[in-house]
Amino acid sequence: MRIIAGKFRGKKLISPTHDIRPTLDIVKQAIFTRLQFFIENTRVLDLFAGSGALGIEAISRGAKEVVFCDVNYKSIKLIKDNLSSLKCDNYKIINSDFKNALNSVEGQFDLILLDPPYASGYYDEALKIIKEKNLLSNNGIVVCERSKDEIINSPFLLDCTKIYGSVAVDYFLND
Numbered sequence: 001m002r003i004i005a006g007k008f009r010g011k012k013l014i015s016p017t018h019d020i021r022p023t024l025d026i027v028k029q030a031i032f033t034r035l036q037f038f039i040e041n042t043r044v045l046d047l048f049a050g051s052g053a054l055g056i057e058a059i060s061r062g063a064k065e066v067v068f069c070d071v072n073y074k075s076i077k078l079i080k081d082n083l084s085s086l087k088c089d090n091y092k093i094i095n096s097d098f099k100n101a102l103n104s105v106e107g108q109f110d111l112i113l114l115d116p117p118y119a120s121g122y123y124d125e126a127l128k129i130i131k132e133k134n135l136l137s138n139n140g141i142v143v144c145e146r147s148k149d150e151i152i153n154s155p156f157l158l159d160c161t162k163i164y165g166s167v168a169v170d171y172f173l174n175d
Contacts, residue, residue, distance in 0.1 A: 014078060027164050031145075038110075045109040048070060048117070054115065058111065059086070059088055065092070067105060102126065102129045114142060123154075141159075143170070144170040147166060148165075
């Protein structure tokens, strides 16, 4: 795993050794290529952060703040280890399940990255809470990485879906 672009471009990240599925570089690159002119000075929520690779990519590309959330203590340690080597301080880490995390965060986010375990059923519930708590800014985007066979019922407006092999990425807008 590596950081694709921005001020930390080329920096290698520590790969997970536990049960998480990191986003493939080709998918990460496609997501951030689509968002390249949107990221700078945004507030980002990396929910189900895993290794933190998506949120760290956002930091590298100029995000103002990234909030990393994960319930797995091994993931939290991995995120902290990856961030410590970058010497940046524009982040917050929440070690909690997604429901408690979404109920505890304050303010709105310009970009929300959702990449829960595939077939977990967490997408719909997380998106519902995000909508109810008004956590997405007016011009915000929610990016959901999922198995292409999964279906998401979102309260947000689907902008587009891109397929990369067995992976689908949905881009939702605040309506």
